[in-house]
Amino acid sequence: xxxxxxxxxxxxxxxxxxxxxxxxxxxxxxxxxxxxxxxxxxxxxxxxxxxxxxxxxxxxxxxxxxxxxxxxxxxxxxxxxxxxxxxxxxxxxxxxxxxxxxxxxxxxxxxxxxxxxxxxxxxxxx
Numbered sequence: 597x598x599x600x601x602x603x604x605x606x607x608x609x610x611x612x613x614x615x616x617x618x619x620x621x622x623x624x625x626x627x628x629x630x631x632x633x634x635x636x637x638x639x640x641x642x643x644x645x646x647x648x649x650x651x652x653x654x655x656x657x658x659x660x661x662x663x664x665x666x667x668x669x670x671x672x673x674x675x676x677x678x679x680x681x682x683x684x685x686x687x688x689x690x691x692x693x694x695x696x697x698x699x700x701x702x703x704x705x706x707x708x709x710x711x712x713x714x715x716x717x718x719x720x721x722x
Contacts, residue, residue, distance in 0.1 A: 626696045626700075627697045638654055639653035642655055651681070655702075658701070667695055670695070671691050673685055673686075
């Protein structure tokens with residue numbers, strides 16, 4: 597009986613792990629999407645100013661919003677208070693990839709021995 601329970605438990609764990617891996621965002625695809633769809637207004641790298649002064653650099657978004665909280669707005673299509681921001685439609689996977697990219701930009705979201713990264717984590721937004 598225990599062997600059957602353990603086998604079922606292992607099978608369910610494997611299925612859950614595969615499902616979670618299938619839903620994981622791809623940082624490089626998220627960066628590519630940001631370069632194509634967002635970089636005309638937003639700075640998307642770890643340095644530099646946004647081309648549009650009203651558009652916050654992506655590297656600072658985690659200071660303004662919990663990054664995962666952006667998911668519903670990105671899925672629905674962002675509407676902001678200025679007319680320069682185009683309304684756009686992204687697939688669920690594209691949103692997941694962009695969220696993964698935004699998490700990757702967040703120096704506070706990953707362990708680091710890089711003093712500069714940690715300083716950016718706690719520095720005031722630009």
